Amino acid sequence: MAELVGPPAGWWAERLGEPRTVVLGTVGPGNRPHAAAVWYLWRGGEVLVVTGRGSQKHRNAERSGRASVTWLDDWRYLVAEGPVTVEPLRREERYALWEQYRGPEAAARETASDAHEEMVLLRLRPERWWGQW
Numbered sequence: 001m002a003e004l005v006g007p008p009a010g011w012w013a014e015r016l017g018e019p020r021t022v023v024l025g026t027v028g029p030g031n032r033p034h035a036a037a038v039w040y041l042w043r044g045g046e047v048l049v050v051t052g053r054g055s056q057k058h059r060n061a062e063r064s065g066r067a068s069v070t071w072l073d074d075w076r077y078l079v080a081e082g083p084v085t086v087e088p089l090r091r092e093e094r095y096a097l098w099e100q101y102r103g104p105e106a107a108a109r110e111t112a113s114d115a116h117e118e119m120v121l122l123r124l125r126p127e128r129w130w131g132q133w
Helices: 056-064 091-102 104-110
Strands: 002-004 022-027 033-038 041-043 046-052 066-073 076-088 119-124 128-132
Touching: 022 056, 033 046, 033 056, 041 091, 046 056, 046 091, 056 066, 056 076, 056 119, 066 119, 091 104
Parallel strands: none
Antiparallel strands: 002 128, 022 033, 022 066, 041 046, 046 119, 066 076, 076 119, 076 128
16 A cells, blocks of 8 residues: 555546546444445546435535545555535536536436535545555
């Protein structure tokens, strides 16, 4: 395992913005770990995750203010951990997520309603990185 002081360079740096499912880790009630597979956006050195308002991910992030994200690629893995904030979700952010994973037509269909009003944006600012590559 290697620990980094900032975002990785090289092989992983080229893959952070790729559409892939990652594992979001939060701490639940009673300090129990909670892990969930999620889509994400990599923007300006931050990990953006969309989740339902009131979901376990939302409640955990709000309560603890910390989270982690794990990227997996065969035997390689990368983990980023740091503070997480909860923000209202804008339609544009939800569109960007869908566009990255399913393309503009699916994004337009999925974001045509006001469903984003029932969702929140989790913004993770990585402070610590580690993994194997």
